[in-house]
Amino acid sequence: MxxxxxxxxxxxxxxxxxxxxxxxxxxxxxxxxxxxxxxxxxxTVKAMTGASRRHDRVTVNALATLHAALRGKPCSATTDDQSVLTDRGTRRPDITVDCGRADDRSMSTADPRVVVEVLSPSTVRYDRFQKLEEYKRHPAIKVILLVDSEAPQVTVWRRVDGEWTYAEQIGLDAVIALPEIDAELPLSELYADLTFDTPSG
Structure with missing residues (x-):
C-alpha cells in the first residue's frame, strides 16, 4: 500500500x-x-498510518539508551530521518547505529552496523520479512533488532562468520549484548514507563 x-x-x-x-x-x-x-x-508506513504512543515510547527509549551508551565512541545512533541504502534502494529503520563518517548534510548512513525496527501490529509482517531480508543482504549490517512494542521481547538477528543467526530476548531482566558497537541494550530501559497486558519472561 x-x-x-x-x-x-x-x-x-x-x-x-x-x-x-x-x-x-x-x-x-x-x-x-x-x-x-x-x-x-x-x-513510509509510519508516514501513512502514524505511530502509536507505545511505538514512539519504545523508539525514544531505544534511541536514548543507545545514545548514552555510545557517547564518546566511534558509532552513533540516528533516527529514521537517515536512510540506509539497500540493494533495492533505500530504507528508513526506526534507529540505525552508524559507525562511519558521513558528510553532515548526507541523507544516508555511511556504515550502518546495527538497525532497529520497532514492530507495530500494522507493520510487523512487513518488517519481519521484506525489510529484514534487505537488511540481511547489506554487507555492513551486523545486527538487526526487531523490537515488539506489545510485549518485552526482541528478536536479535546477528551475522556470525558470514551466516545469520537469531535469538529471542524475552522479559525485562534480559540484556542484549552488542559487542559489534561496544554497547548493550537492557530491556528494562527499552520498555521503561510501559505496562503490559500479560506478563512475559
Whole structure:
C-alpha cells in the first residue's frame, strides 16, 4: 500500500525510475518521508498510518539508551530521518547505529552496523520479512533488532562468520549484548514507563 505522490512528481515516477541520487534530491522537496523501492518512491508506513504512543515510547527509549551508551565512541545512533541504502534502494529503520563518517548534510548512513525496527501490529509482517531480508543482504549490517512494542521481547538477528543467526530476548531482566558497537541494550530501559497486558519472561 502506498500513498499517491503529488502532481508531476507522481507522473514522472511512473514513467521513469529514479536513481538514489535523484531520489534524495526529490525527497528534500517533500514534506513527508519516503523510501526508494526498485526505483519508485514509496511513502513510509509510519508516514501513512502514524505511530502509536507505545511505538514512539519504545523508539525514544531505544534511541536514548543507545545514545548514552555510545557517547564518546566511534558509532552513533540516528533516527529514521537517515536512510540506509539497500540493494533495492533505500530504507528508513526506526534507529540505525552508524559507525562511519558521513558528510553532515548526507541523507544516508555511511556504515550502518546495527538497525532497529520497532514492530507495530500494522507493520510487523512487513518488517519481519521484506525489510529484514534487505537488511540481511547489506554487507555492513551486523545486527538487526526487531523490537515488539506489545510485549518485552526482541528478536536479535546477528551475522556470525558470514551466516545469520537469531535469538529471542524475552522479559525485562534480559540484556542484549552488542559487542559489534561496544554497547548493550537492557530491556528494562527499552520498555521503561510501559505496562503490559500479560506478563512475559
Amino acid at each position: 502506498t500513498r499517491p505522490m503529488d502532481g508531476t512528481a507522481m507522473s514522472q515516477a511512473k514513467q521513469t525510475k529514479m536513481t538514489v541520487e535523484e531520489f534524495f534530491d526529490w525527497q528534500q522537496r517533500q514534506d513527508r518521508n519516503y523510501e526508494l523501492v526498485d526505483g519508485v518512491p514509496v511513502l
